[in-house]
Amino acid sequence: MNQLQALRTELEKHKLAACIIPNTDPHQSEYIATHWNLIEHYSDFTGSTANMVLTPDFAGLWTDSRYFIQAEKELKNTGVELVKLKIPHTPEYIDWLAETLPENSRIGLDARLFSVALIGRMQRAFATKNIQLLDIDWLGNDWTERPALPAKPLFLHEEKYCGKSSRGKLQEVRAKMIQLGASHHLITTLDDIAWLFNVRGSDVAYNPVVTAYAMVDHQNARLFVQQKAISDDIKTALNKQGIEVLPYGNIETELNALPKGTSILYDSGKTSLWLSQAIPNHCRVIQAMNISTGLKAAKNTTEIAGVRNVMERDGVALVRFYKWLEEHIGKENITEISASDQLNKFRAAQKNYVGESFGAISGYQANGALPHYKSTPDTNIKLEPKGMYLLDSGGQYLDGTTDTTRTITLGEPTEAEKRNFTLVLKGMIQLTQAIFPAGTKGVQLDILARQALWQEGKNYGHGTGHGVGFFLNVHEGPQSVGTGASSKNAALVSGMIISNEPGFYLEGHYGIRIENLIHVIPHSQTQFGDFYTFETLTLCPIDQQLIQAELLTDKELTWLNNYHQEVYARLSPHLNEEECAWLAEQTRGL
Numbered sequence: 001m002n003q004l005q006a007l008r009t010e011l012e013k014h015k016l017a018a019c020i021i022p023n024t025d026p027h028q029s030e031y032i033a034t035h036w037n038l039i040e041h042y043s044d045f046t047g048s049t050a051n052m053v054l055t056p057d058f059a060g061l062w063t064d065s066r067y068f069i070q071a072e073k074e075l076k077n078t079g080v081e082l083v084k085l086k087i088p089h090t091p092e093y094i095d096w097l098a099e100t101l102p103e104n105s106r107i108g109l110d111a112r113l114f115s116v117a118l119i120g121r122m123q124r125a126f127a128t129k130n131i132q133l134l135d136i137d138w139l140g141n142d143w144t145e146r147p148a149l150p151a152k153p154l155f156l157h158e159e160k161y162c163g164k165s166s167r168g169k170l171q172e173v174r175a176k177m178i179q180l181g182a183s184h185h186l187i188t189t190l191d192d193i194a195w196l197f198n199v200r201g202s203d204v205a206y207n208p209v210v211t212a213y214a215m216v217d218h219q220n221a222r223l224f225v226q227q228k229a230i231s232d233d234i235k236t237a238l239n240k241q242g243i244e245v246l247p248y249g250n251i252e253t254e255l256n257a258l259p260k261g262t263s264i265l266y267d268s269g270k271t272s273l274w275l276s277q278a279i280p281n282h283c284r285v286i287q288a289m290n291i292s293t294g295l296k297a298a299k300n301t302t303e304i305a306g307v308r309n310v311m312e313r314d315g316v317a318l319v320r321f322y323k324w325l326e327e328h329i330g331k332e333n334i335t336e337i338s339a340s341d342q343l344n345k346f347r348a349a350q351k352n353y354v355g356e357s358f359g360a361i362s363g364y365q366a367n368g369a370l371p372h373y374k375s376t377p378d379t380n381i382k383l384e385p386k387g388m389y390l391l392d393s394g395g396q397y398l399d400g401t402t403d404t405t406r407t408i409t410l411g412e413p414t415e416a417e418k419r420n421f422t423l424v425l426k427g428m429i430q431l432t433q434a435i436f437p438a439g440t441k442g443v444q445l446d447i448l449a450r451q452a453l454w455q456e457g458k459n460y461g462h463g464t465g466h467g468v469g470f471f472l473n474v475h476e477g478p479q480s481v482g483t484g485a486s487s488k489n490a491a492l493v494s495g496m497i498i499s500n501e502p503g504f505y506l507e508g509h510y511g512i513r514i515e516n517l518i519h520v521i522p523h524s525q526t527q528f529g530d531f532y533t534f535e536t537l538t539l540c541p542i543d544q545q546l547i548q549a550e551l552l553t554d555k556e557l558t559w560l561n562n563y564h565q566e567v568y569a570r571l572s573p574h575l576n577e578e579e580c581a582w583l584a585e586q587t588r589g590l
Contacts, residue, residue, distance in 0.1 A: 002142075003041060003042045003142060003143075004042065004054065004059055004078075004079050004080070006141075006142040007019065007042065007054050007139075007142075008054070008056055010108075010136075010138050011054070011055075011056060011108070012056070014106075014108060014134070014136070015106060016106050016107065016108045016134065016136075017055060017056075017101050017102070017105035017106055017107060017131075018053055018054060018055045018097060018101060018105070018107045018108070019053075019054050019107065019108040019109060019136065019139070020051065020052070020053055020093065020097075020107060020108075020109045020114075021038050021039060021042060021051070021052040021053075021054070021139060022039075022051050022052075022113050022114065023037075023038075023039040023047075023048065023049060023050045023051065023052075024036070024113055025113065026112040026113060026188070026272050026274070026275075027188050027189055027190050027211070027270075028115055028188070028189065028269070028270045028271075028272070029189075029190055029204065029207075030048065030473070030475055031048065031204050031205055031206055031207050031473075032204065033147070033149070033150040033203055033204050033211065034147040034150075035146065035147045035148060035149050035150065036113075038139055038140055038143075039052055039061070041140065041143050041146075042054075042080070043059075043061055043074070043075060043078055043080040044074045044075065044078050044080075045061055045063070045067075045070075045071055045074045045075060045080070046070075046074060047063055047066070047067040047070055047071065047374075049063055049064060049066070049067065049089070050062060050063040050067070050071075051063075051091065051093050052080065053093050053096070053097065055100075055101075058081070059079055059080040059081065060080065060081050060082075060083045060093070060096075061075060061080050061081070061082055061083060062083045062085055062091075062092055062093045063082070063083075063084075063085060064084075064085040064089070065084070065085070065371075065461060066370065066371055066372035066373075067372070068082070068084055069370065070374070070376075073378070083096070089484065091118065091121065094121065094122055094125050095125065097125075097126070097131070098125045098126055098128075098129065098131070101129065101131055102129070103129045103130055103131075104129070104130050104131070104132075105129070105131045105132070106131070106132045106133075106134055107126075107131060107132070107133050107134065108133075108134050108135075108136040109133060109134075109135070109136060110135070110136055110137070110139050111135040111272060111273040111274040111277065112272050112273075112274040113272065114272065114273050115268065115269050115270060115271060115272060115273070116266075116268040116269075116271055116272070116273055116276045116287070117268040117269040118269075119133065119273045120268075135273075135274070149211065149226065149248075150203035150204070150211050150226075151203075151211070151226035151228050151229040152201055152202045152203050152229060153201070153229055153230075153231070154199050154200065154201040154210040154225065154229050154230055154234065155199070155200055155201070155234070156198055156199060156200075156234060156237060157194075157198045157199065157200045157398070157471065158198075158398075159198070160302075161302070161303075161306060161398050161399045161471065162195075162198055162302065162303065162470070162471075163300040163301065163302025163303050163306075164300060164302075165198070165241060166196060166197045166198045166221075166238070166241045166242075166243060167241045167242055169195070169196050169198075169292070169295065170196070170216060170221050170241075170242060170243075172291075172295055173185065173196065173216055173291045173292060173295070174216070174218055176291045176295075177216070177218070177265065177291065178218075180265060180286055180288060180291075181263055181286065182263050182264065182265035182286050183217055183218065183261070183262050183263045183264070184215060184216070184217045184258065184262055184263070184264040184265070185215070185216045185217075185264070185265045185266070185290075185291060186213075186214075186215055186255070186264055186265070186266040186271060186275065187213070187214040187215070187216070187266075187290055187292060188213055188214075188266070188267075188270055188271050188272065188275065189267070189270045189290060189293075190203075190204065190207070190209035190210065190211065190212065191207065191209055191296075191469060191472045191473045191476065192214075192290050192292040192293055192296065193209075193210065193212050193213070193214045193223070194208070194209045194210060194472060195292055195295075195296040195469075195470075195472060196214065196216075196292045196296075197214070197221075197223055197238065197241075197243055198241075199212075199223075199234075199238075200471065201229065203229075205359075206355070206356055206357055206358050206359065206396070206474070207472065207473045207474075208354060208355075208396055208471060208472065209472070209473070210225060210229065211225070211226065211229075211248065212224055212225040212248065213248065213251040213275075215251070215254060215255075220242075220244060221242055221243045221244065222243070222244045222245075222246055222254065223238065223243055223244070223245050223246070224246050224247065224248050224249075224250055224251045224254070225245060225246075225247075225248050226247070226248045227245075227247055227248075230245060251275065251278075252274075252275070252278045255275065255278035255279050255280075256278055256280065258279060258280055258283050260282045260283075262280075262282075262283040262284070263283070263284040263285075263286060264279060264283050264284070264285055264286065265286040265287075265288055265291070266285070266286075266287065266290075267287070267288065267289050267290045267293070268287040269289075270290065289478060293477060293478055294478065296469070296470070296472070296476075297467055297476065297477070297478060297479055297490075297493075297495075297496050298493050298494065298495035298496055299470055299495045299496070299497060299519075300495070303400070303470045304495065304519060306399030306400045306470070307399070307400035307401075307470070307497065307517075307519075307537055308537065309399060309400070310352075310395075310397045310399050310400035310401075310402060311400070311402065311517075311537050311538055311539045311570075312539060312570055312571060312574060313350040313351060313352075313353075313397070313574075314347065314350065314395055314397075314402045314404070314539075315538070315539035315540050315567065315570070315571045316346075316350065316571055316574045316575065317343065317346035317347040317349070317350055317395070318343070318346075318404060318406070318540045319540070319541070319571060319575065319579060319582070319583055319586075320346045320579065321342060321343040321346050322406070322408065322541075322586075323579060323582045323583075324342065324346075325339065325342075325383075325408075326582075329383060329384070329385050329410055330384065330385035333382060334382065334383045335375075335380050335381060335382050335383065336362040336363065336364055336367065336375040336379075336380050336381060336383070337362065337375050337377075337380045339362055339383060339389075339391070340360035340362040340375070340391065340393060343360070343391070343393055344356060344360070344393075347395045350395075350397070351397075352397045352398040352399055353395060353396075353397055354395075354396040354397060354398060354471075355395070355396050356393065356394065356395060356396065357394035357395055357396045357401050357402060357403060357474040358393075358394055358403070358474050359374055360391065360392065360393040361373055361374065361390070361391070361392035361393070361405075362375050362390075362391050362392075362393075363375070363389070363390045363391075363511060364381055364382075364383050364387065364388075364389050364390075365381075365387045365388060365389075365509070365510055366507075366508050366509055366510065367379065367381065367511075368388055368389065368390035368407070368505075368510050368511035368512075369505040369506055369507050369508065369509060369510055369511040370505075370511070371460070371461070371462050371503065371505060371511065371513070372462075383410060384410065384411075385410050385411050386410055386411030386412075387409070387410055387411060387510065388407060388408070388409055388410070388413070388417060388510035388511070388512070389407070389408055389409075389410055390405065390406075390407045390510075390511050390512065390513055391405065391406060391407075391408075392404075392405035392501075392513060392515065393405075394474055396471060397471065398471055399471065400470060400471060401468055401469055401470060401471055401472060401473075401474055402517065402538070403468055403474050403499055403515065403517060404515055404516070404517070404538050404540055405501055405513045405514060405515035406514065406515075406540060406541075406542065406543065407421065407511070407512045407513055407514060407543065407546070408543040408545075408546070409543060409545050409546055413545060413546055415548075417510065417512075417546065418546050418547065418548045419548055419551065420458070420504045420506070420512055421504075421512050421514075421543075421546035421547065422546070422547050422548045422551045422552065423452045423453050423456065423458065423504065423551070424452075424453070424502050424503060424504050424512050424513070424514055425514055425542065425547060425552075425556075425560075426452040426551065426552065426556060427448065427449035427450055427451065427452050427453060427502035428449065428500055428501075428502055428514045428515075428516065429552075429556045429559050429560065430448040430449060430451065430452070430556075431445060431448045431449045431464065431465075431481070431500050431502070431518075431534070432500060432516070432518060432534050432536055432559065433533070433534075433555070433559060434448055434533060434534060435523050435524075435531055435532070435533045436492070436531065436532055436533070437528065437529050437530065437531050437532075438491070438493075438529055438530040438531070438532065439491050440491060440492055440532070441487060441488060441489070441490060441491050441492065442464075442465065442479060442480050442481035442482060442486075442487035442488075442490070442492060442498070443481075443482065443483055443487040443488045445464075445481055445492075446463075446464050446481050446482055446483060446487065449464045449465075449481070449500070449502040450464070450502065453502070453504060458504060460502060460503040460504060460505060461505075462482075462503065463480055463481065463482030463483075463484060463487070464481040464482050464500065464501065464502055465480060465481035465482065465498040465499045465500050465501060465518075466479075466480050466481075466498065466499050467479040467480060467496060467497065467498055468497045468498065468499060468517055470497075477490070478490035479492055479496045479498055480498065481498060481500070492520050492532065493520060493532075494520050494521060494522055494532060495519075495520060496519070496520045497517055497518070497519050497520075497537065498517070498518060498520075499515055499516075499517055499518075500515065500516050500517070500518045500534075501513055501514065501515035501516075502514070514542060515538075516536050516537070516538035516540075517536075517537045517538050518534040518535065518536055518537060519534060519535040519536075519537050520532050520533075520534060521533060521534065521535045536563065539566070539567050539570050539571055540567065541564060541567055541583065541586035541587050542560070542563075542564070543586075544586070544588070544590060547560075547590065549590045552590075557590060560590065561589045561590060564586075564587035564588075564589070565587065565589075567583070567587050568583055568584060568587045571583060572584075
């Protein structure tokens with residue numbers, strides 16, 4: 001590829017042994033605007049998770065098992081080799097560089113695209129060989145048709161949806177700043193900024209966020225955003241909430257001008273090295289999680305009420321889709337892509353619908369065995385009236401975000417398929433029914449979702465649950481359920497929404513995943529403290545053709561029947577007579 005040769009020319013020019021290209025942006029986003037698609041530009045890889053390393057004689061792309069098949073196809077004949085991550089979401093390329101490069105080497109990277117925490121990890125790994133990191137500014141210079149920085153119009157997220165004014169949210173942030181001894185708080189993550197200032201946009205696919213930075217002190221709040229993205233009316237409305245609007249590019253100057261005596265708080269895992277270097281040495285730095293991250297994770301009563309209503313509308317769309325699929329399968333050409341497109345049409349007919357919350361995972365048969373499969377024109381296959389079909393999808397509504405997975409049989413299931421489906425269902429129910437004390441973290445609950453599978457020597461390789469935003473990112477921290485770092489660090493508190501999505505994947509054959517969104521609610525107070533449990537938010541029938549009822553305990557069977565009764569009771573008022581009859585059959589008791 002000519003792009004790789006251009007990079008190698010720069011390596012030689014600057015006497016660098018390697019350069020690192022991440023798949024992120026200056027805000028450490030999971031989903032990025034096309035302007036920052038450097039990985040795709042240099043390798044043709046289109047997956048959302050990757051890191052690329054280039055040396056004079058090697059180009060490698062590190063990604064996880066979700067993308068192995070996709071990467072092998074997209075990297076073919078590009079000169080870039082696939083390096084398979086052993087553990088998802090780990091920077092194993094750092095270890096490779098530390099082992100491969102000679103002493104006193106120099107590595108180039110764009111300091112805007114690497115967090116302070118990640119740079120610290122690199123420096124520790126490279127210290128024994130005295131490998132140096134250099135900030136480079138020429139990545140993408142050869143990209144002649146590079147898309148501009150996004151600056152799509154932002155809009156205000158009304159208080160009737162979000163339940164709290166930005167002025168009120170700023171008061172909460174400032175109260176926490178006082179506790180932490182911070183005079184200023186730098187915020188770089190797009191979802192935190194959108195939540196704090198009650199603004200939304202469309203700069204990034206699926207995530208209704210605005211490209212921006214923010215700075216909060218005890219008197220002022222500043223939003224740094226592309227000026228053409230914001231109207232005078234919105235500026236005035238933000239000013240009334242105590243928010244000053246400044247140009248996006250002014251953030252560095254603002255940091256440079258911080259006076260002596262400043263104590264500035266930022267999240268080292270979310271703030272770029274470039275911005276941290278703009279802070280004067282006379283400032284005291286406090287590194288901690290963004291205050292807004294914890295606040296927005298615990299949804300308020302207005303938000304939870306909104307999500308409950310959204311789940312009814314989303315459930316109606318799902319019922320209409322699965323009814324449509326049952327009636328049309330085998331009678332017309334339905335593919336993985338056309339099926340998910342049809343579901344999106346049903347969602348788009350619902351009130352307050354804005355768009356998908358992520359790219360749908362529509363996997364038939366063997367494609368369903370890839371947990372984060374993305375159907376493309378090359379892999380898109382026809383659905384037949386046989387076998388297993390997995391559909392993981394979600395919607396963005398002004399009053400909530402959804403994420404639902406159902407696996408259904410399109411024909412007569414085998415006993416093995418039914419058994420594996422029921423084991424996954426048992427795990428989903430077990431987690432749903434958990435009762436746990438205050439302070440419990442997701443890692444402590446993860447076994448509940450896996451135990452039935454483990455007892456038969458089976459498992460799944462992804463996390464069990466992720467936090468979900470409110471008309472924001474479908475993947476939201478700090479909460480999660482799994483074995484990763486976030487599941488170990490963040491306690492589950494009342495108001496949090498998480499996904500509950502155990503699975504089973506038989507490579508080359510089929511995949512099973514059942515996913516509901518669940519909400520942390522108070523359960524009881526005893527002499528041993530406060531206890532919590534979960535409320536199920538998602539309203540969508542579970543395919544009972546795939547259930548071996550004898551494998552369910554009485555408690556699990558009762559939960560399933562009660563759940564289906566609620567699905568019918570909540571959705572039927574919004575359906576016509578024919579749809580109600582179909583749903584009644586799908587939610588009949590076992």
